Amino acid sequence: MSTPIQLGPDETFVLNVGPQHPATHGVLRVKMKMDGEYIVDAETVIGYIHRMHEKMGEVKTYPQFLMNLSRMDYLGALGYSHGHVLCVEKAAGIEVPERAEYLRAIMVELNRIASHLFWFGAFVMDLGGFSPLMYALQDREYILDMLESVTGSRLTYCYFRFGGLYNDVDDEFIDAAKRFIPRMRKSLKKYDTLVTGNIIFRKRLEGNIPLSKETCRKYGASSAVARGSGINFDVRKNEPYSVYPEFDFDIPVYHECDSMARYKVRMAEMEQSLRIIEQGLDKLPGGPIMPKKAPKIIKPPAGDYYQAVETARGSFGVRLVSDGTKVPYRLKLRSPTYSNMHLFDESCRGYMIMDALAFMGSLDLVIPEIDR
Numbered sequence: 001m002s003t004p005i006q007l008g009p010d011e012t013f014v015l016n017v018g019p020q021h022p023a024t025h026g027v028l029r030v031k032m033k034m035d036g037e038y039i040v041d042a043e044t045v046i047g048y049i050h051r052m053h054e055k056m057g058e059v060k061t062y063p064q065f066l067m068n069l070s071r072m073d074y075l076g077a078l079g080y081s082h083g084h085v086l087c088v089e090k091a092a093g094i095e096v097p098e099r100a101e102y103l104r105a106i107m108v109e110l111n112r113i114a115s116h117l118f119w120f121g122a123f124v125m126d127l128g129g130f131s132p133l134m135y136a137l138q139d140r141e142y143i144l145d146m147l148e149s150v151t152g153s154r155l156t157y158c159y160f161r162f163g164g165l166y167n168d169v170d171d172e173f174i175d176a177a178k179r180f181i182p183r184m185r186k187s188l189k190k191y192d193t194l195v196t197g198n199i200i201f202r203k204r205l206e207g208n209i210p211l212s213k214e215t216c217r218k219y220g221a222s223s224a225v226a227r228g229s230g231i232n233f234d235v236r237k238n239e240p241y242s243v244y245p246e247f248d249f250d251i252p253v254y255h256e257c258d259s260m261a262r263y264k265v266r267m268a269e270m271e272q273s274l275r276i277i278e279q280g281l282d283k284l285p286g287g288p289i290m291p292k293k294a295p296k297i298i299k300p301p302a303g304d305y306y307q308a309v310e311t312a313r314g315s316f317g318v319r320l321v322s323d324g325t326k327v328p329y330r331l332k333l334r335s336p337t338y339s340n341m342h343l344f345d346e347s348c349r350g351y352m353i354m355d356a357l358a359f360m361g362s363l364d365l366v367i368p369e370i371d372r
Contacts (some may be wrong), residue, residue, distance in 0.1 A: 007094075011035075012034060012035050012252055013033075013034055014030060014031060014034070015031075015033075015353075016030070016031055016032075017029070017030040017032060017034045017357075018030055018068050019045075019048050022126075023126060023357045023360060023361070024360070024365070024367070025122065025365060025366070025367065026049075026366065026368060027048040027049045027250065027367055027371070028044065028045070028046060028048075028213060028341075028365065028367045028370075029045040029046075029048070030042055030043070030044050030344070030360075031044075031045055032353070032356075034353070036355075037352050037353055037354070038350065038351070038352055039183065039348050039349055039350065039351055039352070039353060039356055040349065040350075041349060042344060042345050042348050042349065042356070043345060044341055044342065044344055044345055045266065046341075046367070046370050046371055047371060048371065049072070049367070049368060049371045050371045050372075051368070051371065051372065053068050053071070053072060053333065053372040054331050054332060054333055054372065056068060056127070056331075057328055058063060058327065058328055058329070058330060059327065059329035060327065061298070061321050061326045061327055062088055062162065062238075062298040062326065062328070063162070064299065065084075065328075065331075066081070066084070066158055066160070066161075067156070067158040067287060068208045069081040069083075069084045070153075070155075070156040070157050070158060071156055071368070072155055072333070072335075072369045072372050073115075073311065073312070073313055073337070073366050073368070073369040074155055074366070074368065075114070075115040075118055075119075075312065075366055076111055076114075076115035076162070076312030076313060076366075077110060077111065077155070077156055077157050077196075078104075078107050078108045078111040078157055078159065079108050079111065079112065079309055079310070079311030079312060080309075080311060080316055081157065081158070081159070081160045082104055082108050082160060082242070082309050082342070083307055083308065083309035083311070083316050083317070083318045084160075084318050085160045085161070085162055086241060086242065086307045086309065086318075087305055087306065087307035087318040087319075087320050088162055088298060088300065088305060088320065089162055089163065090305055091300035091303065091305040091309025091320055092162070092295065092298055092299070092300040092301075092302070094100050094162055094163045094291065094294070094295065095163070095291050096163055096164055096291070097164055097287055097288050097289060097290065097291060098243070098285050098287065099168075099284065099285050099287045099289055100163075100164035100165050100287065100288075100289045100290070101113060101242050101243045102243055102280050102283065102284050102285065103159060103165060103168075103169060103280075103284070103289065104158055104165070104242060105242055105243050105244060105247070105276060105277075105280055106177070106277050106280040106281065106284075107147065107150070107151075107159065107243045108271075109273040109274075109276045109277050110143050110146065110147060110177070110282075110356040111143075111157075111312070112269070112270075112273050112311075112312045113143060113184065113270050113274070114143040114144065114147075114272050115142050115312035115313075116266050116267075116269060116270050116312060117136040117137070117139055117140040117270075118135050118136065118137075118140060119266065119312075119364045120132065120191065120195075120266070120267070121133030121134075121135070121136030121137060122361070123194055123231070123263070123361040123362070123364075124201070126357060126358070126361045127201065127204055127358060127361070129198075129201070131193070132191065132194060132195050135187070135190070135191070135194075136191075139183070139184060139187050140206055142176075142180050142183070145149065145176075146173060146176050146177060146180065149172070149173055149176075150167055150173055151166070151167065152167075158371050159264055161294075162288065162294070162295070162298055163290055163291045163294040163295075164288070164289045164290035164294070165181070165289040165290070165293065167289075168289045173248060174281060176286075177277060177281055178281060179229055181274050181277065181278055184270070184274055185271070185274060188267065188270060188271060191267065192267070196263075196264070196267065202260065203260065204358055205259040205260035205263060205358060205362070206256075206258060206260045206300045207258050207260075208258050208259040208260065208355055208358050208359055208362075209258065209347050209348060209351055209355060209356070209358075210229075210256070210257040210258045211225070211228075211229045211257050211343060211347060212229065212257060213229050213230055213231055213257075213366065215229075215343065215346070215347065216229050216231055216343070217231070219339050219340075219342050219343050220339040221314070221339055221343060222314030222315040222336050222339065222340070223310075223311075223312075223313055223314030223315070223336060223340065223364070224262045224263075224265035224266045224269065224364070225262055225340045225343065225362075225363055225364075226314070227251065227252060227253045227254070227259065228254050228256070228258075228261035228262035228263075228264070228265045228362075229255075229257040229261070230254070230257065231253070232254060232256040233315075234251045234310050235308050235310035235315050236249075236251075236309075236310045237251055239308055241307070241308075241309060241362075243280075244276075245320070246279075247275070247276045247279050247280070247282065247308050248275070248323065249272045249275045249276050249279075250272055251272075252264070252265045252268035252269055252272065253265070259358055259359055259361075259362035261361075262362040263362060266364070292344065297326055298326060298370055299324060299325060299326050300320070300322040300324070301322065301324060302322055302323050302324040303321075303322055304319070304320075304321050304322075305319070305320045305321075306318065306319045306320070308334070312364075313336040313337045313340070313366060313369060314336030314337070314339070314340060314363060315334070315336050316333070316334060316335070316336055317332075317333070317334030318331070318332075318333060318334070319331070319332040319333075319334070335364055335369055335370055336369075337363075337364075337365055337367075337369045337370050338369075338370045340363050340364075340365070341363065341365055341370060343363065344356070344359070344360060344363065347359065
């Protein structure tokens with residue numbers, strides 16, 4: 001358990017973590033003012049790989065911009081694509097076949113598990129354990145194989161279309177998904193024994209840099225960061241969209257507020273995603289995956305539209321301002337990682353640097369999603 005200290009007027013020095021550092025998991029620079037091994041102040045510096053996705057969204061037609069969304073969060077790409085197509089469909093009044101919506105939810109939840117598995121392995125590796133990464137990547141490969149068989153990609157997907165999907169699934173995919181569910185549940189029990197119950201792992205995380213509800217709300221935190229601090233908010237439940245109201249699943253919430261709680265939320269979320277996938281496969285309706293009269297040119301009526309979805313990183317929002325042409329007038333993308341990251345600057349003051357790096361890992365940052 002880590003506790004902050006009252007720092008004295010001793011001589012301090014500046015330590016740069018990044019922009020090229022394994023602990024930051026991307027091109028992020030953290031400028032730390034140190035008193036020995038204790039952090040006096042910290043400043044996260046972003047913008048090293050800014051790619052102007054929003055500005056590209058204002059010069060491309062709606063279909064041309066579809067592939068950009070998966071380049072934001074490359075670990076949980078389908079959730080971001082889902083939010084974008086839902087917003088444009090709402091604006092343009094496009095009806096989506098029921099089968100397509102069920103398949104979208106199944107694919108997004110598979111991608112969520114794949115993202116959490118990568119985070120789990122990398123997080124434990126940050127703390128000195130290497131073997132769990134190999135196990136996690138092995139499970140993740142099964143998901144990538146399934147997604148590749150349908151979408152044609154393993155990382156940056158462009159599978160969703162306005163009104164439906166690019167490709168339907170076959171019996172082989174459905175059988176593979178049904179086989180994966182019990183396999184993954186067995187793996188979760190293995191991870192619980194190997195990692196969650198490990199006394200060294202628990203000592204590193206229990207009590208590590210707690211975040212109060214007020215701090216999370218002040219910074220607009222979401223995902224496991226907020227739910228690990230007792231905030232019961234998930235867009236799938238609080239602002240239902242797509243076919244998520246048809247599924248029976250729970251939102252894991254822990255009240256310890258520390259890094260261990262944030263870890264437990266994500267591990268529990270994988271089981272809830274398996275529940276959604278299982279129900280989606282059982283309830284999967286027949287029919288088309290695209291509407292009969294899908295518009296070839298997308299020109300939403302002039303107006304201001306917004307759609308939020310729950311991605312692996314948290315609440316992702318798409319604000320679209322249309323002027324009635326085939327190119328958006330304004331496209332604003334609400335990044336969950338951007339909000340979660342800024343908790344670091346304030347919360348790590350007074351703690352040791354080793355505790356701060358464990359805390360950073362619990363935030364599950366993907367820097368390209370911030371530098372969108």
